[in-house]
Amino acid sequence: MRPGRLIGKAILALAGFLAVFPLLWTALNALKNNVDIITRVPRLVFTPTWANIGYILGRDSVLTGLYNSVVACGSAVLIGIVLGLPAAYAVARYPNRWAGDIQFFVLSLRFLPPVAVAIPLMVIWLQVGLYDTLPALIITYSLLTISVIMWLAIPAFQSVPKDIEEAAFVDGYGAYSVFWRIALPVAARSLAGAVAFSFVLVWNEFLIALMLSSSNAKTLPIVASELSQQGMNVPWGILNASVVLLSLPPLLFLGVLSGFLNSVFRQKKT
Amino acid sequence: MARRTSLPVTFVVPTIAILLVLSMVPTLYAIVIALQNRELSTPDYSWVWLSNFVDLFLDRRFLNAVWVSVKWEIVTVVATMVVAIGLGVLMFEVASPRLRNIYCLLFIIPVLLPRVSAAFVWKFAYHPLYGIATYPYRLLTGGLIFDPLSKPATALFAVASVDVWQWGLFFAVIVLKLLETLPPQPIEAARLDHAKRWQIHAYVTLPMLKAPLISLMFVKMIESLRSFDLIYVMTRGGPGVATETLDMYAFSQGFIESGKVSYASAMAVLMMIATVITFTMLWKRVQA
Known part of the structure; x- marks a missing residue:
């Protein structure tokens, strides 16, 4: 059994290396001439x-792309929260004969x-x-964020212990204040994971942004991909720097999302 | 909680109404456009009904794109599941709890990256002269050139490897978490019967996880349909049409080459019908 374990550990270490090394190498290349x-x-x-990072941060197209990405994704996620969370709560807590159909839809x-x-x-x-224009992009992305947030928030609300909500009703809370003051805060951590997930999804979105923008509303992924189409004229270091800039925001959510994964599977166990 | 309250109506109806409008308007409009002969260059159009669809089935490049898409689905889904189950079981077997946590964190990183970023990272890495991934080959062969992205035989696999890098590692984390939720008794029992480690997993744990693993595969099948970004950045459908999937071909018909929006839309409608039917059927079976 011993050599088997050793080989297993070696394979795992190799996989772990492969998971991060390409990205680290890109980050390193961003610092090279x-x-x-x-x-x-x-x-x-x-x-x-x-120089590469300075060049990227000094370019108008990159800054506009960054601004567009932040505004479009931020607004779409906000709309997703406002419309998706209440609907998810209603489906989770007031199931009727359409609940299954709504979830499937x-x-x-x-x-x-x-x-x-x-x-x-x-x-x-x-x-x-x-x-x-940004409004067109925001409306289109809202379809994504609302549906994803709703899909992930339904189980999050279902896992809130019913007794707490019942107790609040007994204390004279109305249905709406139970949602606001009990369900939302109790489920907050899982909900944050759902919201973070929807943000990463639209931040990384490419095809729709590519088709719905020609100059003003380009998001960061589009700008980054255009840099590369100038072929070898663009120094590789600059390209690598733009990849790093594009990848940083989703990685900020690494902690939140891995915590979300853990909580999803801890619920399953009980 | 059967209380009389307006909450379900006020919370659900507006959201579902908006989702219905946002999804049905483009879907129905896609069908309308597919029945016309719109082009980007002129605002004029007329109704041509089904002739776009007839043309599609006579278009060898379209049939090639269907075949490439099917290959892409099979290669990425199978490879992702194999990598995920392999690494998941390995972590479960040989990694200490602390190491497991570290691996879990590392394995989630690739999937969080925008696909455009992942595609660039590997496009550089696969560069025949300066790439880090082709370096070992250059080193071992004394400088021979290997260019996976520009050979028809390897291009699809090279792009698929990036997809598996993102999703296979991520799913390995999920497989591990699923294994951790299993009750320990059946594993103990199998161990007392002198089952080998791999036998325990092949005959006890993985069959117990059949349902979640099938759901996982289902998720991957849906995600594999979104291959456009990877292919667009890495190969643009090339070399030739070796990696031209349906969405890539629809995009190049509609936007790059000819601006035939209606023709592209007809393709998109066929994709939509095929995927909605397939996945609805699969989903009902998974749920049943």
């Missing part, structure tokens, strides 16, 4: 430069191929004159 990147033998020792939105949504929406936004 072009001569240190374009080498046949990868260079670990080099004189770091801040919300999930089935995830089956829709993004192209199938993006093409008609592009034509629609062109006709109403909202093409290439």
